[in-house]
Amino acid sequence: MTETVTRVVDLSVVIPAYNEEQRLGPTLDAVVAYLTDNESRFGAWEVVVADDGSTDGTRDLVTTRQDSRVQLVTAVRNRGKGHALRLGVAATSGRRVLVTDADLAAPIEELEQLDKALGEGNAAAIGSRSVPGATIERHQHRVRELLGRAGNLLIRGVAVPGIRDTQCGFKLFEGDRAREAFATSRLNGWGIDVEVLQHFHRSDWPVAEVPVRWSHRSGSKVGALDYGRVLAELARLKARSLRPPDLFACALFLLMAVTLYSGRLFDPAHRYLPDSLQDQNQWEWFFAATADSVAHLRNPLFTDLQGFPDGVNLMANTVMLGLSVPFTPLTLAFGPAVALSVCMTLGLAATAAAWYRLIVKRVARQRGAAFLGAALAAFAPPMVSHANAHPNFVVLFMIPLLVDRALRLCAGARVRRDGIVLGLMAAYQIFLGEEPLLLAAIGMTLFAAAYGLVRRDVARRAWRPLAKGLLIGVAVCLPIVAYPLYWQFTGPQSYRSVLHGDNAGNSPLALLAFSERSLLFGDAARANSLSLNPTEQNAFYGWPLALLALGIVVRLWERPLVKALAVTTAGAALLSLGPKFRVPLTDTVYPGPWALLAHKPLFESVIEGRLAMICAPALGMLLAVAVERLTATRRIGTLYGGLLAVCLALLPIVPAPLKAEDRAPVPEFFTDGRWKQYVREGESLVPVPLPDPGGAEALHWQTAAHLGFRMPGGYYNGPYGPDRTGIYGAAPRYTSDLLRDVRYSGVVPVIGRNWRAQARRDFAFWHAGALVLAPQPNDGPLRQAVTRLVGRPGRWTGGVWVWDLHEEH
Template sequence: MTTVERQPDHTCVVTAEPATTAGQRPPGRLRRIAGPITRAVRPFDIAVVAFFLLAAQLLYVNLWADLAHQYLTDSGGDQNQAEWFIAIAAENVAHLHNPFFTTVQGFPDGVNLMANTVMLGLTVPLTPITLAFGPTMTYALLLTYGLAATGIAWYWVLRRWSVRSRPAAAIGAAVAAFAPPVISHGNAHLNFTALFMIPLIVDRVLCLCRGDRVVRDGVLLGLFTVYQIFIGEEVLLMAAVGMLLFAIAYALADRGRVRDAVKSLGKGLPIALAVALPLVAGPLYFQFFGPGSYTDVPHGPVVNSPLSFLQFSGRALAGDQAIADRFAVNRLEQNAFYGWPLAALALAIAVRLWRRPLVKALVCTAIGGAVLSMGSRIEIPGTGVVVSGPWRLVADLPLFGSVIESRFGMVCAPVLGVLVALAVDRLAATSDLRLKMWGLAAVAAALLPIVPTSYATNVRPPVPDFIAHGTWRQYVDEGQTLVPVPLAHAYTTESQHWQSATRMAFTMPGGYFMAPNGPEHTGGYNPDPRPTYRLLGTVYTSGRVPVIGPQQKAEAEEDLTYWKAGVVVLAPGFNAPPLYETLKQLLGRDGTQVGGVWVWDVNYGTSAARTKEGERLTA
């Protein structure tokens, strides 16, 4: 019996299977399935998988050294936020609550979880781990092995579609998965490091272009897209823009081949859409029209300078955080920083291989993503000249208004990975030993400076005994909230850690999440701030005690009533003294030290308060 196998380089190999002689048992189903797999997987493939796992583990070695106490230094408040999302997803599953909404935070208005980066596609399957070991364990697993899985997925796709050399595919995959912008987001943004579905989506689109099994590939593309939506919609949007840029450029470079691909896509994409829409229609409706939904996020221009593409990121081997900080809004948004050696190498590869339509399309895609990331107004370095950027054309389109422009610089990462893989593949095939040596040396010289270093960590503040030991329950009646001071915000998220560390045992107002603000319901990074929320936040950031008069006291009473507050809690920490003095004046009395925090019992008139007061009088 003969079989025909299609190889990654699109050649066909005819193999013969030995006939079964009389008395011999035919191979079992497991053997028939495992046989092609074991023949396809080679020791080098296993070594590549091990390399990506080890590399990711080394990046997060400081975090794994002590999960209970270490916190990624450059994550700001985003690690606490990510762990909170992980914890709330697990609790919703465990208690069969609505997975798209909660009032545990942001009380009483709540949080539209679908409109936030809860990443249900990752957090829900890992619920058993979260419940058993805590959200920090899940957080570390997703950061570490999401990054490794992305490298493995790109290796498989590059080997399947672009190059014959396995080492070339491995190097290209490493560039794509461990690119400086990805490493920057690796400080906390799970949705920008667990990118393993994007290569698989690209693979299915390419399969549809080939047109061999349109129905199967269309169904898989639809399912893969749905899963990516539940990991990160913003990443999917950027990937879609990148693939569109690539498709347009490739169509112009090789019109004959594109005609056949368009016919196959015309059959397969409707199938993918028919599969995906019924699965995501409800969740997306809830995201955009349900409670807690919002419109665009007015974050102001966050763009890449043309010079930022030539710089080294702060986490790179040749990087300097002080220099990198001048080119990015923060250390989680270093969305370019590929370094001038890699840019020079990419230019040399493009010139050398320019005749190939694939290279032309890749270069156009990289340029398109880079220019989009520069925003609506692009300043030409050293000239003072400002030109209009293409972002102006898409800024007002649906979804784009909520995207940080500079993140489109990440489109360049897989493009550079493919270009490097093509170059190494060409070098591996040449018989000119001198050319091979010099070429590989140039590749090494371009990549070595951007090799990432391990993430720094610091010791995170412990959960106060008042919270950890459940003492707060003596002050909070059913249906009431614990009000932490300062209330959770983008710049202070410790109270989110209190919640995630105690399995969402208490409810609180405030929070660090995307929510509607103002009468137009524009997106903000916290709930629509009430007067006391805003006042305490100002004290926290400034360290100054404001003038407290009758109006502020009345607003505080009204806000505490709105929040159904049972107790106000202030933990020692940054600017705690001015916060204490502000609360003392707002509430008209000193706080009581209990379990390592200052407490103001505001639960007067409730059954719990009457019980505590009776016990005090009896004593």
Template sequence: MSPQSQSKSPSPSSAQPPAEPEPKPSPPGTTDDARTTDDARTTDDARTTSDVGLSIVVPAYNEEHRLRPTLDAIRAHLDADPERWGGWELIVVDDGSTDETARVAREAAAEEPRIHVITSPRNRGKGHAVRSGVLASYGRRVLLTDADLATPIEELDHLDKLLAADDVCAAIGSRAHPDSRIDVHQWRGREWLGRAGNRLIRLAAVPGIHDTQCGFKLFDGDRARTAFAASQLDGWAIDVEILRHFQRAGWPVVEAPVNWSHRSGSKVRPLDYGRVLGELLRLRLRTARATRVPAQATTGAETAPRAAARRTHLLVGLLFCVASFVLYQNLWQDLDRGYLADAGQDQNQWEWFFAVTADNVTNLRNPLFTTLQGHPDGVNLMANTVMLGLSVPLAPVTLLLGPTVTWAIVLTFGLAATAFAWYWLLARWTVAHRGAAVLGAAVAAFAPPMISHGNAHPNFLVLFMIPVILDRALRLCEGRAVVRDGVLLGLFAAYQIFLGEEPLLLAAMGMLLFAGCYALLDRDAARRCWRPLLQGLGWALAVCLPLVAFPLGWQFFGPQSYSDVMHGANTFNSPRAFVEFAGRSLFGTDATADPLAMNRTEQNAFYGWPLLVLALVVVVQLWRRTLVRALALTAAGAALLSFGKDVHVPFTDLSFPGPWALLGKAPLFEAVIESRTALICAPLFGMLVALAVDRLSDASARSFRTAGLVAVAAALLPVVPTPYPVRERAEVPAFITEGLYRTYLGPGESLAIVPLPNPGSADALYWQSSTELDFPIAGGYFNGPWGPDDVGIYGVAPTHTSALLDDVRGSGDVPDIGPAEREQARVDLASWKAGVVVLPPQDNEEALQTAVERLLGRPGQWVGGVLVWDLDPPGAPRP
């Protein structure tokens, strides 16, 4: 028998806690998972709650060095005032330690018979340890304290006085209390993560309690044993579960200020707050299944399940936020200097997009155009990925906190929102089991290709509108409210255009592929759906086109528009890329992934062979389902498109024409990187995983269900994403931060930075976005036109002078520079309307300095950490 089974308290399956606790009449016995090991404890069965005034429970895991000082301190404090506490007991629960923790505890128990030891043969978690200790206790009051004694035992006196009040059933230490004192702080980032985690937990589960995870809590003994007997969690979340039990039972809980010191070697990690949310979510899912109300139930009876469903949604959303935050934790820890290591120059570009949009909105300028880059021709912002759907509403954040904060917010919460949107879609249309929907959504949003784009492409990461658009299209197929659903679909599509046009195009491709496959497989469904679907699409176009006509017209026909984009070579996927692991996957390495992708932000396949095998097994097992067959055919079609114009056979020189050879020449598609069509597979694989888990959850054979879930976990483990690495970005020179450039620029003049900012070196964009955006630059990193056909390229059209300086920067060799080169430099600088040439510290700086001096015929001057050449004649008027 287990300790729980011997207690007369309610069973864990009880739907509601009792209004009053029942006393525990007899001590627990020995179990396989928690057994007493000292003779004093096992022979003391005659004790009752009237004999013991206080029980102290200390869970311990690998605490051989810290445990004995803690036990001595507790014992000394209790013995110092024996009249106050009367009979007491100290219960140490060894949670399967692999060191000498059990021996240390037994030695202390041999010296003091009031110390008792419970051991577990394996590590079960803090929750299991604390529950075992509380259910083995007899005290009228029960104190829980951690083995490190981060909160000194003297704080017990304060909690005891609070618990003496008639209406108080629990007094818990709270580090968040304004009167608490933190003597030794944790590392700043860890402390911040802890506070954030507590806020999430409070919001999700225990409103009104500010610090759930402090390990110093004093309970009324009988109520504690009742609550712990009903508990189900074995991990860190048991603190939350117990406090929720007290709240639901109407047993008042007060938070008390405490003195607290961080102890080195703490077992609590920032990620444990995420685990708490995960445990609460699993408990919520179990509770939701246990309390499911039949469809014919009354409206009043449905209220509780609906409220539980809302809380489940909240927990899922918070869990995805935590997961996303973990991935971007390194960026959040240093927003001042942190730069995503694999972002190339894209972080500089995106921060500039956010900053220039906020500046345009604030000053009531056209948000579709600017001359701050590519001066004087400027940049067609609508023809670039400025994500006006987020950069405009987040303009206040950018203005108040800076574009780097906006960048971090968009990546972190955009990814979480996308995952939640896929979960919502799967739970609504695909699976009944909420856990299956969560896992499927995680695959869709956190798949390796999506994580690759999370390095630098928020327009391909923040896709929360795509599931919403899919949902509305599916509603149109039902034909219940065609006009309403069509209008909403048009509004949603218009908004997605201002988030990312290419992702919308890829989503449309995926939906068309899926619709075509499903129609071939189920022609009856196609006949039912085509009419309302076409009618709804007509309404959607009628709503969407007027909203986007002017911005799209500006994009394709406005100043600095272009007709196509030159992406360079290797824009297709090798079939090998699908079976390899991405650089940011748990089992992946950059050395393996880099040769198979354009760059680390374009690892558009890399799903890994275990996930592909799992998908294949699911398709075979569930082949009878039309949905599964349509998903499989759509994924195969998207993968085939991603191979490009010529499908290359791995490890051979053989190739054959692929479907992209025709599709890639069509309008709009000619600007698409074909390897990105593999992104369509991410939600498809997520749906297949969700269907598999949903099917397994209904399996009657427990062994089959367990084996299946283990297989799913084994297939997904290799592609679990790892946190993004961060490097330190270069400081902005004082020439910019102190505004020294202002004395060198006249009206309409730009900075000509050596070499000109380009897709390979765009720190100058950070110079602008991190200051006041009040100086333009020649060159830049954006999409603009080049040549007589206005073909789209990255950056400005190269000139003789810019190409010469690029070559010097790359090689360190200064070519012969004569009158022709000097005259060309004069012409180029005039075309850029440059007022000053600036050479910041960089590689091959001396060679660049020599080249500029020869081009301009004079040396530069050091000003604010950079070399400058004033291009205005002496005595020219300054602004």
């Protein structure tokens, strides 16, 4: 019997060759001589020549050699360098794999530098002509070199960020990772170099760029203009790499978002979401005001179109400059109602897709499980509640990207680059919404603390690169946001904090109840009794989902990820109860953990019930883990029983489409420009009563008039009193309070000389040109009150009553 001995190979050298009869012989001689002389350093070696269908004597140069360590693999026909390298690398068995071109433009002696870089913990070391320390002994033709640099710059920006020289054909890889990367490659041309580096980039395998000596060799088969072809190949490859299940999942997310907004989406200018209260008017106004500022090159951080004459600090309000600015062309072309509707619909779908990507990458690779988890994360009951009115809590696609980047930092592979990217992402999220960023930070802190306690070995390895990356991120983020934040906290009409009452936390019952928009179990009266209003139903996950989550945690408790997600969910739920909570069905009140943070800077303005929104992605990931585990089981009973439990838990929280109703038409007084007869330069138009958070239809009139006039009052956050406490709306004045009281009560108080004198002072403060009263509840008493304040009746014109304050008494 003959015993076969498998030789252990430490280093494999792969040389692609096509019609290289003239250059290959000296290259093989140099490589073999060097490796033979340095076996004490590189160990046992092999050389694999991957012939790409040569028609000259290239193959004979290999087959006539007496050294069994030099092997030949051949392709039937010429298909390109990429195909040859795929064959060659697949034939290797070395712990490390060196790929070098047949011209040996980078001398084999440079292997020592690459080997040193791999020994420092990198998965690949690539020879570079573009980093400090590199030496070019013989240059290409100047024109060719310039074209090559331009093409390489494009490739770096589009395909492999951070790598300066993607095309130097001298690269050393860890063997197993090289074989995986080349096996999954698809390109047959020399663009495979970029494709393989992309694989390392996506896998978070560290790549070192090492300076080498390099000399141009005549006979190169790569033209400088071929860089454009490589870019086209990479673009086609990117399109083909999108898996059909991923595309289908994204299409379903978009369909779900369209269905949710179907009542408004197809005619947004004439439809209104009543559960948004006055927030739809407010947000459309924000988009219109931002577009107006951009179009006229005005400061987008401040305006006096509302709250005249003091104005509004827009940075201190959630105007979402990160979207309202880029949406300016759409807003100007089709109006703010269309822009807001498109933004919220696409933003919700994009958020679900971002959670899906994160779950597939980090939690559960099974696509169906990831879809369910992402759908729960993006379309959970609290998200649907905010979908009525708050795009800043719906358009959250940056949050999963931030989470993923923080996890990359923990790996410690590219700390500087990932820290920079994290800082840029955080800066952009600040311009989308600061409160969601704060909530995400709280959720990530809960998760990190729990996971670190469970996996202390991981925590010890991760904390240094994470801390360094966070510091880099802060250093990148702060210069970008410093001036806007300075304006927000110290600029005109800035304020300290917004008062939400002593306790805006969730009732424990709200965590287990069903939301108003539940398709099967919606109960508006019950839901609103457990929440601040229809837009703040911040929990309402339902008791079936709570039971399912508990079962998942108990069944999969051995997994560190499940433990960390369970702590995150429970911690966020407890914090959402607020600084104090009452035990249901009793008068017993306990302090909540939020009491420790309630009065701290930044935290004091948070509506604490919103912390329950952190539970949505955590529950989604728990669900994804469980469903992936279920689909892998071979026990049919377990599979169907588990999927039935999942269905029974999710069905009660499937949302119905958001309620929508016809919008009240804008009076002709505003649409046909009749208001211009009454408002002079520097004056304002005063709606009766003044717009406020309880009635902001005047904001819609103003946008319909293309923001042509200013008005006092409004719906925004601004300062009140000497302490500059944040309130909703403008600082009240006697006349605005009187008119608001009449609107709600229908009772006109006795208005004498003092009231009329006070009204004149308030009109002067507002620089009022005219008062306008549109048809509305209690408009009769309001008309009577204004007539008494002004001293004369108004005039009916354009569908409104108008009191021209320029007229003599």
